[in-house]
Amino acid sequence: MDPQRVCVSLNITHPTWDLSGVCDALGLQPKIIWKNGDEKRAPRGQKLTGIHTYSRCLINFGPTTTESLTKQLEAALVLLRPHQALLRELSSSGGELNFSVGLFSGENTMEVLNIKLMETMVSLRIDLVLDIYSPDPPEVLQNQYVPDNNE
Numbered sequence: 001m002d003p004q005r006v007c008v009s010l011n012i013t014h015p016t017w018d019l020s021g022v023c024d025a026l027g028l029q030p031k032i033i034w035k036n037g038d039e040k041r042a043p044r045g046q047k048l049t050g051i052h053t054y055s056r057c058l059i060n061f062g063p064t065t066t067e068s069l070t071k072q073l074e075a076a077l078v079l080l081r082p083h084q085a086l087l088r089e090l091s092s093s094g095g096e097l098n099f100s101v102g103l104f105s106g107e108n109t110m111e112v113l114n115i116k117l118m119e120t121m122v123s124l125r126i127d128l129v130l131d132i133y134s135p136d137p138p139e140v141l142q143n144q145y146v147p148d149n150n151e
Helices: 020-026 069-092 115-123 138-143
Strands: 005-014 032-034 039-041 047-051 055-060 096-104 126-133
Touching: 005 069, 020 055, 020 069, 069 096, 069 115, 115 126
Parallel strands: 096 126
Antiparallel strands: 005 055, 005 096, 032 055, 039 047
């Protein structure tokens, strides 16, 4: 089976702030960014109907890799910890922060997030969102009902 692969991003939203200043202060380049009031656009830049009613940025911490989730979160927290005051101000003024984690696994997997790591996330007011991608096991696929062409 394939090893577990993980991708970690920081997702920040705020009802009013221009988050480009936050990205600059963190020294991190956003993959996605928009401001409250900006026109909505598709990922490739085409105009969509409406305007954004909140600001958002998404910062990737690297490509999808087989490095453990814990190690990736620890590395991201090292970069973010010096900016605790800014992140707490962002949160207390209506913003939300989360680590958005894509976890891709071809089989059962396990990861332990220790208390120290979780305490650091709490101190920075960062939630954790896990998006887990796992294929159906072969026995499930074999037992699925497939209609006969004569039915």
